[in-house]
Amino acid sequence: MKKGILILVALLLLGGIGGGAYWFFGNQAQASVTPGDLDAQAKKELSDKEKAEADAKVAFVKMDPLVLPVVNEKGIVQVINISITLEAVDAETAKEIEKFFPRLKDAYIQDMYGVLGRKGAMDAGGVVNVEIIKKRLNQITVKVIGEDKVRQVLLQNIQQRNA
Numbered sequence: 080m081k082k083g084i085l086i087l088v089a090l091l092l093l094g095g096i097g098g099g100a101y102w103f104f105g106n107q108a109q110a111s112v113t114p115g116d117l118d119a120q121a122k123k124e125l126s127d128k129e130k131a132e133a134d135a136k137v138a139f140v141k142m143d144p145l146v147l148p149v150v151n152e153k154g155i156v157q158v159i160n161i162s163i164t165l166e167a168v169d170a171e172t173a174k175e176i177e178k179f180f181p182r183l184k185d186a187y188i189q190d191m192y193g194v195l196g197r198k199g200a201m202d203a204g205g206v207v208n209v210e211i212i213k214k215r216l217n218q219i220t221v222k223v224i225g226e227d228k229v230r231q232v233l234l235q236n237i238q239q240r241n242a
Contacts, residue, residue, distance in 0.1 A: 136168065136170070137166060137168065137169070137230065138167045138172070139167070139233075140164065140165045141162075142162075142164070142165065142183070142184065143184070144160050144161060144162045144163075144236075145159075145160070145187055145191070147159045147160075147192065147195060148195075149195040149196050149201070150192070150195070151196035156196070156205075156241065156242055157195075157239055157240065157241055158239075159207060160236070160238040161234060161237050162235040162236035163187075163216065163232060163234060164232075164233045164235050166232075166233055167228060167229055172228045175228070179223060179224050183223050186222070191212070199211060200212065205239070209234060209237065212234070216234075217232045220232050
């Protein structure tokens, strides 16, 4: 008889704990989600899906390396080789971008020719500041090709050697 009462008390105690936990955590979960949160979550899921679809269409277009001199008041002090790949929005646009290679290469050379020897483009040790170069190349690409065709300019390799 005592065993039966102990089992009954244990079951009631476990049921009470489980019910209390459900009530406590269940109410918190309902209170923490608002209609605005659902809209934000739906928008995030939609934007993630759109981003994944856009990433699936991406095509990469590799350019021939650029060979640029670093010119300062002493003359040519270094020669830099930069390997560039353009991240096109899709394969069709990638084919279209290839037609712009001569104009792009010309624009890159014109812009970079004097920039590399200035302060900021290189650190005190003569190492190229990649962030500045990449930013300038992205700006030039938008000017030559347009805004909605290239997602970004990717620097694949930069080699420097003294002249």
